[in-house]
Amino acid sequence: MTRLIQISDLHFGPPYVEKVGRLIPGLLDQLEPDGIIISGDFTQNCREEEFQSARDFLDRLPEVPTIKIPGNHDVPKYYDILGRLNHPYDLYRKYISEDLDVALNLDGLKIVGLNSTKPLQTIKNGRISREQLRFAADQLETAAESDWRIVIAHHHFAPAPDYEGSDVMPKAKRALDEFNRLQVDLIMGGHLHRAYIGNSLDVYSGSPDLERGMIIVQCGTTTSRRGRAREREKNSFNVIDFDDHQVTITHWLYFDKWARFCQVSQYRFPKPALRTLDCQARTVEWDEVEVGSEREH
Numbered sequence: 001m002t003r004l005i006q007i008s009d010l011h012f013g014p015p016y017v018e019k020v021g022r023l024i025p026g027l028l029d030q031l032e033p034d035g036i037i038i039s040g041d042f043t044q045n046c047r048e049e050e051f052q053s054a055r056d057f058l059d060r061l062p063e064v065p066t067i068k069i070p071g072n073h074d075v076p077k078y079y080d081i082l083g084r085l086n087h088p089y090d091l092y093r094k095y096i097s098e099d100l101d102v103a104l105n106l107d108g109l110k111i112v113g114l115n116s117t118k119p120l121q122t123i124k125n126g127r128i129s130r131e132q133l134r135f136a137a138d139q140l141e142t143a144a145e146s147d148w149r150i151v152i153a154h155h156h157f158a159p160a161p162d163y164e165g166s167d168v169m170p171k172a173k174r175a176l177d178e179f180n181r182l183q184v185d186l187i188m189g190g191h192l193h194r195a196y197i198g199n200s201l202d203v204y205s206g207s208p209d210l211e212r213g214m215i216i217v218q219c220g221t222t223t224s225r226r227g228r229a230r231e232r233e234k235n236s237f238n239v240i241d242f243d244d245h246q247v248t249i250t251h252w253l254y255f256d257k258w259a260r261f262c263q264v265s266q267y268r269f270p271k272p273a274l275r276t277l278d279c280q281a282r283t284v285e286w287d288e289v290e291v292g293s294e295r296e297h
């Protein structure tokens with residue numbers, strides 16, 4: 001089994017909740033992840049002291065491979081037009097990561113992280129360029145047949161079921177079609193500030209294969225008071241366990257009255273590439289079930 005933990009939208013700065021944030025390094029240590037995903041918005045206002053605090057936090061996390069990608073709050077605000085034009089990622093590169101589009105191989109996993117911020121094209125929303133789709137293709141085409149293929153971006157490719165303020169990225173369908181072609185299994189993101197686990201076919205049936213779809217794993221804000229909708233003023237993170245055949249996603253939520261995170265829901269999906277085979281195998285078993293037999297109630 002390979003375990004990823006996804007945290008997101010830390011928002012160091014005024015919205016950061018110290019009493020929650022201080023629990024995370026120890027809790028992640030106890031959960032023994034093989035890798036950590038941090039899906040953007042390390043800071044609230046892209047200030048140097050906020051990035052410094054985020055760096056201190058990262059240095060306290062378990063020492064395992066970590067994928068980090070920027071969020072729209074990690075680039076200078078629209079009113080800092082010179083910073084936005086000339087050096088949008090200077091602080092991010094200094095404190096968080098030199099690379100903006102990243103890839104990672106873990107046992108049985110091929111993970112690609114894409115920088116969806118586009119400070120010159122959009123204010124809050126994001127975009128994935130054709131060049132980035134080529135980067136994803138170059139990485140994913142080297143994956144082993146049995147690998148889980150995972151793509152992460154800060155901005156979401158599919159709206160949350162409550163639709164509250166969750167317009168997707170322009171060109172999201174173009175990206176989803178390409179990810180389908182690349183046999184991506186999971187799409188992960190943040191930005192929405194509440195967790196959402198689902199399937200791309202729930203919102204977009206554009207794939208020629210209507211059976212496959214991709215598993216969507218959105219993370220809430222792990223350490224800020226900016227939670228929205230069903231996670232308003234709440235904090236959450238996801239634990240994602242992969243084996244050869246299935247993935248199990250466990251959603252953890254912080255409860256003020258107990259001052260701790262607890263598991264609140266769990267989702268299990270067969271590997272999309274194996275689902276049809278699994279179904280065929282099970283049909284044999286179901287055919288053998290005696291229909292109409294008397295059962296005790």
Ligand SMILES: [Fe+2]
Nearest residue numbers: 009041071191
């Ligand atoms: Fe955010």
